[in-house]
Amino acid sequence: MFTTASVVLSLTTGLVAVGLAPLPSAAVTATTTTDFTSEPAEIAVPPFGATAVQADGYGLLTGTNLDAVVPIASIAKVVTALVVLEARPILNGEAGDDITFDSQDVQWLNDSVANAESRADVIEGMTLSARDVISVMLVKSANNYSRTLARWAFGSEESFVQAANDWATRQGLSETVIADSSGLSPATQSSLSDLLRIGELALDNPVTAQAVASATISVNPIGDLENSNDLLGTLGVNGIKTGTTDEAGACLLYSANLPVGDGSVRIIGVTLGAPDHDSLDAAVTQLLSSIQLGFHVVTPVRAGEALAIAETMWNTTSSLSSTETLSRVVWSSTPVIVSLPSSIGGVGETESPAGSFRVQFGDESVAVEMVRMSDMTDPGLPWRVAHLSEIF
Structure with missing residues (x-):
């Protein structure tokens, strides 16, 4: 038999349970765009020869027939420098050992003149540092200096090869074959993929990196020498090596710290088989410009800015904001997607945590916390009693 007291107690207990029961979640709706993906980049690939370009952190941007093996002309001198430096290292900031030029070096100069090869002057008996000889070879693309280096480091051209x-x-350069130190031989060959790696190795070595970035060098007693790479300084170009033979055409292995936003993206590329260097330089400039336009600084969310609204069944609403500003440099049509939760807790004060959302930048996914921008209050006991089916 129920007494009045027991009934009151039961009702009180029930009301307490209703008052303490978890409320339904608030539905979340985006109030700004959630897809920040850009249009695909339109890359101005040179209309001749073969080209491949990669970017640090972004991989290969363009390139076909990457493993085709072709003559590489004076780009081979980059390999010569790296091989010599492995055998005769030069410490950072030092000049390296001295190299004295003799009658054989003079003969190689005379041969280069007779054959209309790229060359630099030699005086019998002059002494240059190994760093200077490497720099002259790379900057002036001097065939006679490549032969001097090969003989100095390995005793002969054959031993160098x-x-x-x-x-x-x-x-791991499985498609690279070296037949001479200068690249004049059409049997000195490589592939686009190997040349991109050779470019990385050249930039990783302080001696070669400094040389290929130098627009001019001054070497006593032969004077001032201008770099054969006319693109240095254009769109952040800082290397690497030109090349020209009848078999290879006009060639360029290039690198650039391409300006993007407030920073830069390191580019390494190679273009082979151009009809001449004027055409090559113009085409590579257009290529780099188009690649620059293909990078985008994307800021999908900013701290404190509303990105969604939360609404409860009892008609309480609050805008939701990100606690962080997220910004990335993305390439081409890399997906940039904001993914919001479908719901959050229905009660919370201004600036209280409101769960998290995710931002996808390609393969990268970042979780970011949200906060409420206004109070979301409890609807009170009358609403709870009237909506028992939504609570329990």
Whole structure:
């Protein structure tokens, strides 16, 4: 038999349970765009020869037939420098050992003149540091200096060739074959993929990186020498090596710290088989410009700015804001998507945590906390009693 007291107690207990029961979640609706994906980049690939370009952190941007093996002309001198530096290292800031030029070096100069090869002056008996000889070879693209380096480091051109091919094998450059130190031989060949790696190695070595970035050098007693790479300084270009032979055409292995937003993106590229260097330089400039336009600084969310609204069944609403500003440099049509939760807790004060959302930048996914921008209050006991089915 129920007494009045027991009934009151039961009702009180029930009301307490209703008053303490969890409320339904608030539905979340985006109030700004959630898809920040850009249109695909339109890359101005040169209409001749073969081209490949990669960007640090973004991989290959453009390139076909990456493994086709072709003559590489004087780009081979980059390999010569790296192989010599492995055998005769030069510490950062030092000049390296001295190299004295003799009658054989003079003969190589005379041969280069007779054959209309790229070259730099030699005086019998002059002494240059190994760093200077490497710099002259790379900046002036001097065939005679490549032969001098090969003989100095390995005793002969033949011994150099063996060492260079051993080096290429150890570096994983399976499509690179070195037949001479200068690249004049059409049998000195490589692929686009290997050349991109060779470019990385050149930039990683302080001696070669400094040389290929130098627009001019001054070497006593032969004077001032201008770099054969006319693109230096254009769109952040800081290397690497030109090349020209009848078999290879006009060639360029290039690098650039391409300005993007407030920073830069390191680019390494190679273009082979151009009809001449004027056409090559113009095409690579257009290519780099189009790549620059293909990078975007995307800021999908900013701290304190509303990105969604939460609404409860009892008609309480609050805008939701991100606690962080997220910004990334993205390439081309890399997906940039904001994914919001479908609901959050229905009660909370201004600036209280309101769950999290995710931002996708390609393969990267970042979780970001949200906060309420206004109070979301409890609807009170009368509403709860009237909506028992939504609570329990």
